[in-house]
Amino acid sequence: MAGPLVVVLIGVGMLVGVLAGGLGRVEPAPVSAALADEARRVGRWSWGGLAMGVVAAAAVGQWDRLGRGLLLAAPVLGLAVLAGTIGGELAVTGPTAGTRRAGLRARRVGDYVPRRAAVMVAGAAAALVAVAVGAILAGSDDDLGRAGRVLTTSCSPDTSSSRGPWPGWFYSGPLLAVVGMGLVLAVVALRAVVSRPRMTIDQASVPVGGDSTSTCGRAGPMDADASAMALDEALRRWSAKRVVAACAMVVALPLLGMASVGAVVLAGAECLPAGGRAAGAALVLVAPLAAVLLGWSVHALLIPAGLRAGSGGVGRA
């Protein structure tokens, strides 16, 4: 009974997540061809990371017939996206003109990350750690001695039964290591998003009162600088959103898998100790929430930056 229910809840959750991810729309802004090139370089790194992640996830998914590869595939995909984002931010070149300008506004991570999604990811990460620790503590070795791979319950002092696969140390240990790496990479990526050089129009190349760009219309230096600023801010928001989405990918699919498998094992277990049924019910509730986050993550990772040279627009990603 628990199995089909979990599957239905997961399907509904992912649908909600994908639909929620589609609510952010594009705010057009003028973009010069030179800046669009710079922005595209950031985008190429990020998309390259995603492509590498898909390949790496497919390879990791083949590892270990007992399911650890499948469990680690999504986190590995998330790690690759994070690495691509870091590469893209580091690829932004600083000013090279003789006279360089900089604003004195302190950029903060909170200015760029989508807050609700970040809170959801933090909650999912906490839930994942809680589920993993609980499963590690409750798990037992299986018949081949693999740590925490089954849940053993006893109905009497003489009899016991084991059910698995249980997401104990055998699964949770490598997962927590990869998730930890993901969180470290996310911090590095967000620091790179905030502190990378600001994209500016090379003022030396802008004729006074003239058009600094080939495609931006008849904009003067101030207009060009304002459009560069708008592009810069939009690109930072886009990158920060991808970082949060990658983190969601790192935690949501493993949480979904562990909660679903754990709920099914608990639903079929006999003579559960006190709290076992409640834990099972909690896992049934956690699984669709993880699915919502996963749906949002997939959608967010597939949103392009929305850059078009010429009449260009910058996606408010």
Added chain:
Amino acid sequence: MSPVDGPGAGADIAVDVFDPTPPYEQIRRQIVALVSSGALVPGDRLPTVRQLANDLGLATGTVARAYRELEAAGWLHTRRGAGTRVGSTPPRPTADPAALRQLADEFVRRARFLGADDTTILNRVTDALS
């Protein structure tokens, strides 16, 4: 708060790397000028050394030196976790007579070049002071 608003949002500084004045001194002078003019007020948060250095294409040590000197003079203060902010009681700048004389000479020279006589120049200065 929107990323483009907030303290210091409108304040820019510019560094000319070909200017004989060292970049750290250019940064120091401009921040002093912005605080003195009220464009930056006590408590305003400044960018991190790394952010400003990256935006200006300078070494972090260059910006760090400017910040250090401004902190030593009381213009800025840095606290762990709170970042670098404009000091609550920034020192009042003392007018350098030589620099003032240089500014006045430059103004008079340009005004005469525009065709203004001494009386007109004096009147415009009086207007500006009021």
